[in-house]
Amino acid sequence: MEQDSIRNFRFQNLQEKNMSFEDVFKHIVHFMKLNPRGNYRLMVGTDSQVHRTYTIFITGIVIQQESHGVWACIRKVIVPRKMLHLHERISKELTLTEEIVSMFTEHKKNQLIHIILPYVYQGATFSMEGHIDIGAGNRNKTRAFVKEMVARMESMGVEPKIKPNAFVASSYANRYTK
Template sequence: MRQSPIYKIPFQNIQEKNMSFEVVFNHIVEFMNVNPAGNYQLMVGTDSQVHKQHTVFITGIVIRQVGNGVWGCIRKVMVPRRMTHLHERISYELSLTEEIVSLFTEERKNQLIDIVLPAVYQGATFTMEGHIDIGIGKRNKTSEFVNEMIARMESMGVEPKIKPNAFVASSYANRYTKQE
């Protein structure tokens, strides 16, 4: 299988730049191995911002141990034009999220599940969520796309989350879209 150039776009966070997905995955494994009896949420979400000459897309990956910290990173994709049509932008955001979710193959997901499995009877959990930067409010311009986007996430076997519960897209990734 030949990988598209977009797979080569590196991840980064405050501590580390130019991380491959393998490095990111290893950070997630290390984070979970600190306390295998934890409740873990692996969350992926994308947000975008239209600038003067281009549109910036930031995809965030966050592993959260409920009540006990997080580790996260982002990946930046720049489209060299203003993407002003909302449906196109939301759909592309979700495509970028789906691309990252697809990197968590069954083998990789099983590796993460195997970390918590010995402590499952003590309450350990692992879930994977796709955070979509859309909402259902009557005044929300994205509400007409909710069913389509949720169905896309569900088809990948990932639990979809929308606003206000889609904080990886609407808060974490959003913070980095403002930067040129």
């Protein structure tokens, strides 16, 4: 992804609007530095909702210190048509998640790992997950896409999570698609 397009991405949460990816990254670093001995999960996931004349996609970025809270933000993308084909919509959700995941370059991931590194032997951890709004259950219409979408996340070196463990996509991002 080119540096110019990264600069044009805008994120928001309840406290701040119009954040750049660099702003988001600084918030994540600050959150982790508050307790470098913590267990951190950096999670990215996207959900969508078809409306009358458009389809809205919300990508959530969540840094969670297990049992000690989160910092989170979203990115909104609107496609000016009804995307009625499920595979197309799920694939677009994952593409938007992949775009954000790719912004966490090896250099940026290493910066985050270096925050907890001195405390690894005291139990500090860091992981990165891609939350995919699909499920493998027999009654789930998206089960046919699980292998394909999980493989795409794994190819990026990110741990894929599907329903019911994909809460950034299925709960956090979902809240903002209505």
